[in-house]
Amino acid sequence: MDFFANHILSAVLFTPLVGAILLLLIPRQLELAHRIGGNIFGVLGFLVSLPLVVWWKPGVEAFSFQENFSWIPSIGARYHLGIDGISLLLVMLTTFLGMIAILSSWSAIHQRTKEYYILLLLLQTGMIGVFVSLDFFLFYVFWEVMLVPMYFLIGVWGSDRRLYAAIKFFLYTLAGSVVMLLAILALYFYAPVAPGGTRTFDVPTLLAAAQHFSDPLRAWLFWGFFFAFAIKVPMFPFHTWLPDAHTEAPTAGSVILAGVLLKMGTYGFIRFSLPLLPADGPIRSNIVKIVIVLSLIAIVYGALVCLMQKDMKRLIAYSSVSHLGFCTLGIFALTPNGLAGSVLQQINHGISTGALFLIVGVLYERRHTRLISEFGGLATPMPNFAAIYLIISLSSLGMPLLNGFIGEFTILQGAFQVSKAWAAWGTVGVILGAAYLLWLYQRVMFGPVTLPVNERLPDLNFREMATLVPLVFMAFWIGIYPKPFFSLIEKPVQRIVEQVNPNFYQMERAKLPPAGFPAAAVEAK
Amino acid sequence: MLDQAIFYLFAGIAVVSAILTVTRRNAVHSAIFLITALLATAGIFLQLRAEFLFIVQIILYVGGIMVLFVFVIMLVNLDVAVRQMQFARQKWVALLISLALAAQVGLMLWSSRKVPGHGVPVLNAVPADKLPPNTEAVAQSLFSSYLLPFEIASVLLLVAMIGAVVMAKKRT
């Protein structure tokens, strides 16, 4: 038990891997065994990650549950794990969505079941690894490893243009990450070495060292990392792999893709890119301007493109572009609210969009098409489905008391403190979000049943409920009582802002008036 | 003086017959001219006081290799080959490029003649009478400092032998 407590992160990281290896040993004929085994390990992965929350204490040091073992001493790469509030949330999201994704594919997958579950579990390990590793080398390894199972998930179990989509996804991401590799190496090389000491890939050390780099160098490093993350997020000009990948991927694949993979980009921005920003000055302000403008374009652009989509999955994919635009906007506002909102919005997006993909998956399993025109009036045959779908749409379009609103509002607040115009553009996205999501909902659910095929569609069965209801629950929780989440990420966010944007805290460092000011105002009345 | 005469004589023969070697349509003629060129080279060796090599050149090349060539030429039916075109269709470009290369290298050698000793460390050769008796010297170094190459050469020749046998062996 004590051992478990000391190696909790490794346990979380490798549980799915163990599962994959065990499934490897089961002969492929026993499809049911694979299904059950896969689900067991999906749930197990989540359960194992629960202690992280239970034992979590906002520690004084930046990262908790650290594990640090020697791996490749000759180049200074170590097996160094650790999480702060942000990564904790993302890890939980990963295990949670992973469990749901695995459950969701019970009846969707009929061929190569064995490999399917193995790959899902491998993917799980890869993604968790990205979020927990505190060693650049380890991080990069996980970052790349995770591509392969995703490639196969799309390529084997995807729909018609899967090969194109899969390789597009792979090449796009790879192109970004190899540049990141260079940036990592440069960081590794330019970081000063203690006399007699060896070079290291340790993330905190290197990022601390980066603070003393010259501005141009930091700018170069920033751009080096930027492409990898921007492609992953994806930001505006690099987003075109996303619709294809989403559209072709199997449901679970899309859920993971939208729910977790995209977050790697934003996570990378928060964890690595921000500390590399040059010190306050023209270079930095230019960089921030560029990124922000890209985010705003993404917000409006993605929303607008959604309006013309004929394919549900494609529409949702583009909506992800818009939502992730919010996340990046919040990140590069460099204010506590923006960052906190962005982190929360990542979780929200994982929940809402994941659920949306599940919903499309439900329809796809019944009709084997994703064309909006193929549906219509489904509210009559499938009332429960209609209800859940409505709630999810609302959460995605930022209805108060649902998760989306909290994130968007906080982000807008964070951006507003820097520039009113940014927030104003953001609200355009909010408006359009309502437009395309409700329009989609209306076209799919409302009106008379247009096609005879749709008249007899069965409503959600128990398993599908089991996949969707937890997400709905989470949506309401975050929407109504987000305080625990905020308190979780407050410390790390503050740490980051203090590091990146120190003069934010310059003003009134000493006292934080509770709310409203000046305190004198009260007796002035 | 005599040296020069000998050198230019043999050099001229060598070059001319080399040219003829690569230009004759008939492979047999090429072989003949190759032999001539090799013999001329042997003459150059002699002029360079390398008697042993002179002998080896004549015996091994002229006696051995060329016989092999002629033998093979006879083996592959010749008359067909002669009637076919003898030069690749790119010959002019090839010629152009080769000559360009020749000019390039030649220029390098020519320009480096300004440097004392033509760019080679020693300025002028050891006088001929100071030279050790050639064959002994060769034997000396061959079996002392170049013993290992000698051993490797045996392996090399063995490989060549096996190879020739494997390749030329009638198919089983």
Add this chain to the structure above:
Amino acid sequence: MLPIGHYLFLGLALFIIGAIGVVTRRNVIVILMSIELILNAVNINLVAFSRLYGDVAGQVFALFIIADAAAEAAVGLGIVIAFFRNRETVLEDEMDLLKW
């Protein structure tokens, strides 16, 4: 001996002629002969230098190069024969099975 330049030029001439043979002839046997010419050029260089330095290392090298020439010729001709058996030709541009 004459200034080393003479020998260098002679070697160069033979080398280039051999090269020309290699790149212009179609008959692989003649191509092999041209290669012999190239090796011969090398020998001239070596012997000239060895004369210049007054040590026999160059001559020994030349000796081994002759041996190598012999070996190459043997193997090469053997391969030519094998090729000829299969293809009834000795023209290099009829080696056209393997191409882009």
Add this chain to the structure above:
Amino acid sequence: MHIPFLRALTDYLQGDGAVILPEIELTLFGLGILLIDFTLGVRERYLNAGLALAGTAFSAYTVWKLRLPVAVNGSLLGFHDSVIVDPFFLFFAALFLSATALVILLSVKFLDIEQEQEGEYYALLLFACVGMMFMASGFDLIVIFLGLETMALSFYVLTGFLRREKRSNEASLKYVLLGAFSSGILAYGFSLLYGLSGSTNIDTIGETLGQRNAFVTSLLHNPQSAPPQFDPFLLQMLPVLAFVLVAVGLFFKIAAVPFHQWAPDVYEGAPTPVTIFVSVASKTASFALLLRLFLVVFGATHVNWMYLVAGIAVASLTWGNLAALTQTNVKRLLAYSSISHVGYVLLGLVAGNKTAMTGIGYYLLAYIFMTAGAFAILIVLRQKGLIGEELEDLNGLYQRSPASALLLLIFMLSLAGIPPTAGFMGKYFIFLSLIETKHPILALFAVLYIVPALYYYFRIVVHAWLKAPGEAPRPVMSNAQAVALSVAAFVTLAAGLYPEPFTRLAQYALGR
């Protein structure tokens, strides 16, 4: 013992013989194979393979023992300094031996299928290995040249070993003609080197060239120090000529653009085990030689020829990667990919610092095993009546034989340089060295070429994993093949997951 012969023998083996003992053993085993081959019936021919394996094993053991004296006194010289045994040699010898062993293991069944189960084949393998070892250990131009030729000749023959195969004949004929031509060029360069230094010992040559270079630089700084006819530029003429000739000869052997064009044809035409041997062993040996010469002989002028090599490297990367994109024959595709790998290693040579050397060592090590593995899959595919070299032949390999499909995936990932595989680590060191030596643009080139590379490697993967199987038979893996494959896969993965020992090894060999 009082038998003088034995006394002599033991003396010899304590003295000079010690440094060439591995080669001696291999040669003896080769001769042994040739001897017993006649006595063996057609059914027992596989014993040759056993014998050859034993030979490599003995030789490997000797190499392993040799590390002790090397550890004691840096390096061992023998035969009047014409051969050296140092970590460099030990490392490469180990590589050659393991490559040879892999090839032997993979050859047995293949030759049975081809009905060419001959003793000479294995003998030639061993002799080729001997040649390579002399290339790595030779410290004298003559030794090096002879070693090179021994290897080359064996390869010419091995390439044409399937005498009934038209493509095999053709490949070997092209190979022998071009090879002879290139070694002619190399020999010409060697002759100039000899002329420049009056010695065939590469150490001496290196010193002389170094002095000349120093003299030239001193001339540059104070031109008055020497009579005017000592023009620094003209002084470098012959060295330049020598360098370029030698370089071209070696670039040809490692198949760097634009001297690469024999490689695809030979790879495609040669029997697949020999393809492995050519692409893996001969390339590594040529690299060993290239490193030795460039660092020892031309080390002084590194700054001068650095960019020349860089140009060759970028050309190889570009051409290799682009040409591979549209190949349909797997062997040919891998040939072009191997050309691009040459580009990466040469980039390491451009950087030329400690990291780069480690990287080159690591890269070659990884390259041997992953390439061997990739080709080995094709050998496994080779069945009676199925060549199995086209991409279509791989279709549905996953359904036909999941294990080999998985291995194929691993090798492809490693070749493309995706962690955690050996290929990535090799690239890692190269990139790092480029950054350390301030060549960011080159580094960017090198890194971005991973993307097209992944594309064509995954064309293979797509055929093996995502395409429906035709009526092709299920490939059956012989034990020897299984052993070879698992060794290759193990190294590929181990060197990616736990690179520490391999890194140390590479550093031990080159990183100094």
Add this chain to the structure above:
Amino acid sequence: MTPTGYFLEHLWLIPLFPLVTAALMLLLGRRLPNGAVSVFCVGSVGASFAFALGAVMQLLSAGPENRAAQQILFEWLTPGPMLASNGHLVRFTADWGYLLDPLSCVMVLVVTGVGFLIHIYSIGYMGHEGGYYRFFGYMNLFMFSMLTLVLANNMLLMFVGWEGVGLCSYLLIGFYFLKKSASDAGKKAFIVNRIGDAGFILGILLTAVTFGTIRFTSAGLADVAANSGILQALNGALSAQTLAAGAPVLTTIALLLFVGATGKSAQIPLYVWLPDAMEGPTPVSALIHAATMVTAGVYMVVRMNAIYQLAPLAMDVVAVVGVGTAIFAASMALVQNDIKKVLAYSTISQLGYMFLALGAGAFAAGIFHLMTHAFFKALLFLGAGSVIHAMSGEQDIQKMGGLWNKIPVTAKTFFVATLAIAGIPPLAGFFSKDEILGRAYERHPALWVVGFITAGMTAFYMFRLVFVTFFGYSRADDHAQKHIHESPQTMTIPLVILAVLSVVGGWIGWPPSLGGSNQFEKFLEPVIFSAGSTEAAPQSSPREYLLMLASIAIAVAGIWLAYEFYRAKRFAPELIAGKMRGFYRVLFHKYYVDEIYDALLVNRTKDLGTLLGQFDAKVIDGIGVDGTGWLARFGSTLSMWWDKWIIDGLLNFGAKLTQLLSFPIRFLQTGTFSTYALLILIGLAILLAYYQQHLHVVLRGAR
């Protein structure tokens, strides 16, 4: 001392009741019998009405100066420190708390009271509809949101209610979701509102950074200093001279919030959704689109009146927009034939009145009119519903007529409501409208003129409605004729109660000039910010009487005109319509505003979407991705056919050259081997040349 008491401490129960029943309905309502559904839902609303009453009573027990009860349940949104515009760092919090002060008293009573009546009415009206449980579930959800809106103690929570009511209106408009027009209308309503909401959010954000808090006031809190409100912060800023009246930031806030108000309260330019919203069931129109939701904007502006009063410019905008909307909508109402459409436009116009009042600084009057309007407009809608019910679903008044005796209760109550809205004393409408007009005059006579004309138009179209619907001979087809019947009691009783309210409801605001003491205004006094200069100027009473008479006169005139047209038929309206056909058509097509919006905004947006989608497919993918792929493939083909194209090209060139030099050349295909060999030579040459040149540069330092 702050008022206390059970009800005040359990304010949160008021919205909770409907929420619980709503959840119940939506989760397992399908399994419940209609009876149970109605008991639960109507009961819950009744309960919250009762609690609201109790709470108000306990509040009234306190003295006027500290009539405010506020309780914070928990901190809802705490995103951490926020950088306020004055350079302070504040720990921004939006708490989940309820505030009951005179203003919210009025609202909560109106909402729960009218809502309760409408719920009762719905039992009868929706009795035969499918999805009964769904309807009541949505209605209760709406009640919850509306109560959250009016009881919220901070802007963000108010926004929650704000969005909630929007959502419910979306669901309820689209209640007959099988009708495309219905779901379209719902969508339209939601999205148009969303545009307003964008402004609202920005307003909230600006308020937050300006004042560091979004709590309305700290009044009624235990620890006032700890968590102050906008009011306190504003005062502090004023006293600290960091803010002055008319400061641009205040104007911006006011205008942004007003954008939100125009959306929710259907003012120009965002009113277009309301007429379409009539697709919903009539009780919905009564509750949401007449009595409660659409007045949210008014309520919000009054809530923030402190800021508005310090932003005169914004006040002007509000007034102008209000009065403009009033007359605009009224003019459209003149010619409508759909009974509910007429009421819808009249609603818009009345809302315009309210905003006119607010703009004129008469916040109390605005709220007063809001309340009375809630009474009679709800009554009108319910009456209309009853008519439609009687006419078995017919909504076109041209197909009605002569209903006066057939459905007496409906007709009479409807008539009362009509009188009230027309502003005939002493009915409720008179007092509120008259006060508004009076204050408008003080603000600017022009405002008064427009409002005055609008009053006349109102009287006209309302009576037109009455006459055409209830009098004359019936124009309905006989199938409908047979079914005409008075509605059940569940529907008529609310009508009667509302009728009574429409009569007496206005008396609490009996103006001093008529011997009354405007209790209502006094009651609202505490919540109206008094720092501003807008002191109610002592008005010379003769002018007040004049204005009063004038408004009565115009109302009567309107009624008379309507009588002449539609009852006595002395002139045929067709003639008028014929005389100014163009104008008539414009009116009839509601000024083509919808069409214009579609043409200018909606379709263009969709086109943009299509365009950008194309951009993705063609440009980014086309050039960016596939382009590079193509390049790579091209490059590979290039190098693949290097032999053929480059070498051979070279050869051919050489051949041509030599041909020109008249050398006979025979064309044969290239020899691969010699090509390779030649390439080696070329490479050799190139390397030599390069290296030589390089050294030349290095050693001769030249070129």
